[in-house]
Amino acid sequence: MGSFKQNTQETFLGISETARENWGDFVQFLKEAWPLLALLLVILMGIWWYADPPPPRHVLMATGSPGGSYEDLGKKYAEFFAKKGVVLELVPSMGAEENIARLSDRKDPIQAAFVQAGVGHPKDVSGIQSLGSIGYDPIWFFYNGPELPQSDFAIVNRHAKYFSNRKISVGVKGSGTHAQAIHILTASGMDKSALQFVHLPGEQAVKALQRGEIDGTFIVDAFEAPNVQELLKDPKIHLVTFRRAAAYAKRIPYYHILDVPEGAFDLERNFPGEDIKLLATSTNLLIDDRMHPAIQFLFLEAAREINGKASFFAHRGEFPSFKDSLFPESPVAVHYEKNNYPLLSAYFPFWAAEFISRLLFVLLPFCVLAYPVLRVLPSYRMRLMYNKINRLYGTLKTYEQDLLMGFSAEKRDDYLKKLDLLEYQALNIQVSKRLAGDYYALRTSIDYVRNCLNRGMHPYQSNEEPQPYQYTDGVDPDL
Template identity: 75%
Template sequence: MASFKQSVQETFLGLSETAQEKWSDFTQFLQEAWPLLLFLLMVLMGIWWYADPPPPRHVLMATGSPGGSYEVLGKKYAEFFAKKGVILELTPTNGAQENLSRLSDRDDPVQAAFVQAGVAHPKSVSGIQSLGAIGYDPIWFFYTGPEVQYSDFEVVRGHSKFFANRKISIGIEGSGTHAQSTQILKATGLDRTNLQFLNLPGERAVEALKKGEIDGAFIVDSYEAPNIQTLLADPKMHLVTFKRAEAFTKIIPYLQILKVPEGSFGLERNFPSEDLKLVATTTNLLIDDRMHPAIQFLFLEAAREINGRESFFTKRGEFPSFKDSLLPESPVAVHYEKNRYPLISTYFPFWLAEFISRLIFVLLPFCVLAYPALQALPSFRTRRMYNKINRLYGELKTFEQDLLTNYDHAKRDEYLKRLDLLEYQALNVTVSKRLAGDYYSLRTSIDYVRNCLNRGVHPYQYDAGVDPDL
C-alpha cells in the first residue's frame, strides 16, 4: 500500500500533468482558432467604440446673465465636475431663449443649460431633453417708495392704478424674467398700451431700483441669488404678495405656490410684516439629447448633492424631480429617479466606475454573440484537424496510385524522399487526443507504403508471369 507521501506526490504529479495538457490544448486552440477570435475581437471593438463611446472630458454649459443665481449655481456644478475629472466650462448668455436656441442648434457645442419651466413650448424646440427640475425660482415683484395698498395692483377692466403711473422693469427680452412676467401680466388682463415697461437685465434692474430710476421690477430668480438678497436686505424695498396665487396656478399650470411666513426674511424688522404668497416656476436642467449617458448621470449626481439640500423654500431631497417639465424627459434621468446611480460609483472613482459600466455593457451583447460561436469551436477544431489528416491521406493515395501506374525502379530513392516529406508533414500536425487514432493510422499508412517500396517484390510492379487472381 502506497504511503501518504507517495499519494500526495502522485496527486500533485497528476495535477501538474493535467495543467500542462490543458495549457497545450489552449495554445493549440489559439493557433487554430485565431481567425475566428480575431473576428470576434473586431466585433467587440466595434461595439465598444461605436455603440458606447467613452464619455467626453470637456462639457460646455450655458448659464444666464451675470449676477444671477444660474451663474453661482453653474460654478458649483463646475467644482463638482472637476472633482470627477471632467471640465465643465460655463458660458454666460442673455437668458432662457438663447439657452434654448443654442441647445437646439446641432452645430453648437453647448450641451446643457439652466432654463425656467414655461419659457419653452414643447412644439417650438427639438433635440432637447430634460433631466428634471432642480429648484424653485420665485417670481418676485419689488417696488420702492411709500407702501401701496394691494388694491392698487389689482387690474380692473385692463387697468391698474400702480402700473399706470410708474416705470416697471419686466426683464430683458429672451430672459426667463421677461417670459414669466409677461405671462403674469397677460393672465391679469392688463392693457399694456401707454404703460412704461422697461427691459432691463437683472443687475441693471436692481441698480435702477435702488437709485430710484424705476419704481418697480419683476425678477425671477432663486432666494439665494445675489440680486434677490440685495433687495431683501434693503429696508426701502417692498415685496408684493400674490393673494390670488391659487388662481394663477390654475391658469398657468407649471407655477407653484410658495408661502412666506411673517418676519421670515428678517425678524428684527419683521419683514415681511404679514404672511405672503409667492408664485414660482422651477429651474429645469436641460440637455442636448445626444449627451453621453455617463455625463447625464454626473449632472444628476451634481443636482442631488447641490440642489437636493434643504433651503429656504425646498425640503431635503425634493430635487431633482420631474415637477413641471414640459419637454421630453431623458430616459437616463427617469432611470436615475427610480434607481439612482449604479452602486459601483460609491466605491470607485467616476472614470473607473464608468469604465466598468461600459465593460459590462459591451460584454453582455458580446457574450450573446460569442456564445454560439464558442459552442461551435470544438466541431470547428475537429473539422480542421480532420481536414489536415485527410489532406495528407489524399496525397498518400495519389502517390500510391502514381506508383501503381508509373512505377520506375530507378526512381526508388526519389519515391522514398517523397514519403519522408509526407511523414515530416504528418509529424507537424497537432491533433487532440480524440483524433490520436486517426493521426497514428496516417503515419502507419505512410510507413506501410515505405515498407512496400523497400521489399524485394513490389506490389506496384506487375509480373506478367504471375496470375493476379492468385
C-alpha cells in the same frame, strides 16, 4: 541525487522546453483557428463601436446674467464636478431664450443650461431634453416709494392704478424674468400699450430701483439670489403679493403657489406684515440630448446633493423632480429617478466606476457570444487535423489503387517520388498529442506502400501462382 547546479540546469531546461512547446502549440492554434478568432474580433469591435465613447473631461454650461442665482448655483455645480475630475465651465448668457437657442444649435458647444419653466416650448426647438426641475423661482415684484394698498395693483378693465405712468423694468428681452412678467400681464388682460417698460438686467434693475430711476421691477429668481436679498433687506423697497395666485396657477399650469408667513423674511421689522402668497415657476436643468450618459448622471447627482437639501421654499428631497418638465425627459433621468445613481459609484471614484461600467458593457455581451464559439474551438481544431490526415490517406489510397490496377515497372521511381512527397507533406502536419496515433499510423501506411514497391515485383502478389485447395476426402462439398 544531483548537485544543486545540475538540478537548477535541469529545471530551467524543462521550463525552456515547455515554453517552446507551448509557444509552438499557440502559433499552430492561431494558424488553424484564425477564422473563428477573426469573427470574435469583429464581434468585439462591433460591441465597442456600439458602446458610448468615454465621457468628456470638459463640459460647458450656460447660466444666466451676473448677480443672479444661476451664477451662484453654477459655481456649486462646478465645484461638485471638480471633485469628480471633470471641468464644468460656466458661460454667462443674456437669459433663458439664449440658453435654449444655444442648446438646440447642434454646432454650439454648450451642453447644459438652467432655464425657467415656461420660457421655451419643445414644439419650437429640438435636440433638448430635461433632467428635471431643481428648484423654485419665485416671481417678485418690488416697488420704491411709500407703501401702497394692494388695491392699487388690482387690474380692473385691463388697467391698474399703480402701473399708469410709471416706469417698470420687465427684464431683458429673452430672459426668464421678461418671459414670466409678460405671461402674468398677458394672463391678467392688462393693456401693455399704456405701460412704460424698460429692459434692464437684474443687477442694473436693482440699482436703478434703489436710486429711484425706475418705479418697480419684476425679478424672477431664487430667494437666496443676491439681487433678491438686497431688495428684501432694503426698508425703502416694498413687495407686492399675488392675491389671485390660485387663479394664475390654474391658468398657467407650470406656476406654483408659495406661502410666506408673516415676518418670515425679516422678523425684526416683521416683513412681510401679513401672510402673503407668491407665484413661482421652477428651474429646469436642460441638456443637449447628445450628452454622455455618465455626465447626465453626474448632473443628477449634483442636483440631488445641492438642490435636494431643504431651503426656504423647498422641502428636503423635493428636488430634483419632473415638475413642470415641458421638454422631453431624458431616459437617463427617468432611470435615475427609479434607481438612483449606478451602484459602482458608491464604491469607486467617478472615472473608475465609469471605466468598470464600460468594461462590463463591452465584455459581458462579448463573453456571451464568445463562449459558444470558444467551446467549439477544440473540436474545430481536431476536425481540421483529421481532415489533413484523411486527405493524405485519400491520396495514398489513390496511389494504391493505381498500383493494383495499372502497375508498370518503368514507373516505379515515379511512384516512389510521389510517396516521398506524400511523406514530406505528412511530416509538415502539426497535430496535437491526442492525434499522434493517427499521425504515425499515416506515416506507417506510407512506408508500407513504399515497401511493397521495393519488393521488386508486382505489389500485393507473390511469385507463385495460387493453387486450388485440396480437400482431404477428395470431394468438393458444393457438388
